[in-house]
Amino acid sequence: MTTDLFGKTLSRLTEMVERGVAHIKIGRGLGKMINEDPAIYHVAPAFWGMSMTAHLDAAQLIAFKLFDPRQGTMTVEYLLNRAEELKSSFGNATAGQVEEVIKIARRQVASLHDPLKKIRAKRNRVLAHVDPSMVSSPEKLAKQVELTFSDLNIGFRVRWTNPK
Numbered sequence: 001m002t003t004d005l006f007g008k009t010l011s012r013l014t015e016m017v018e019r020g021v022a023h024i025k026i027g028r029g030l031g032k033m034i035n036e037d038p039a040i041y042h043v044a045p046a047f048w049g050m051s052m053t054a055h056l057d058a059a060q061l062i063a064f065k066l067f068d069p070r071q072g073t074m075t076v077e078y079l080l081n082r083a084e085e086l087k088s089s090f091g092n093a094t095a096g097q098v099e100e101v102i103k104i105a106r107r108q109v110a111s112l113h114d115p116l117k118k119i120r121a122k123r124n125r126v127l128a129h130v131d132p133s134m135v136s137s138p139e140k141l142a143k144q145v146e147l148t149f150s151d152l153n154i155g156f157r158v159r160w161t162n163p164k
Contacts, residue, residue: 001082001086003086003090006079006083006086009078009079009082010079012074013066013074013075013076013079017062017066017156019062020059020062020063020066021059021156023055023056023058023059023062024055024149024152024156027052027055027056027059028149030048030051030052030055034052056152057127059156060119060122060127060147060152061123061128063116063119063152063155063156064120064123064127067109067116067155069120076105077109080105083098083101083102084102087099087102112154114151115150115151115152115154115155116155118145118146118147118151119147119151119152119155121144122145122147126141126145
């Protein structure tokens with residue numbers, strides 16, 4: 001990979017994070033508005049419910065994509081691996097400094113294990129696939145794939161600097 005392609009990869013992943021954060025903000029904002037003024041919700045409950053759910057589902061899918069364990073996908077791990085390959089190619093940092101940043105980033109990603117496990121479960125059992133327990137025991141499934149705003153937000157707290 002060239003440093004140019006690395007920059008484009010970083011930009012694309014940064015854009016995904018920004019979109020995920022925007023979806024969370026919109027979904028939360030709609031939920032807050034509905035709770036504060038139920039009259040608005042009663043005018044078009046299907047519209048408001050579907051709008052809020054769509055934004056939160058989109059955020060969950062983006063969070064999953066950023067940390068997708070499948071090989072060959074453009075993820076945070078993919079970016080870190082490419083940075084490692086190019087560690088001597090960054091003009092504003094030494095190879096040692098790049099290695100240290102990668103080491104810190106890998107620790108941050110490892111610390112996301114529990115929230116990512118929840119995000120993957122939700123994606124695999126509800127969003128991307130239909131788990132049969134959705135019919136036989138929906139309450140149990142809902143508990144098993146419960147995802148909080150905190151869980152979802154943590155997936156977007158990846159910190160990097162876009163060198164543009």
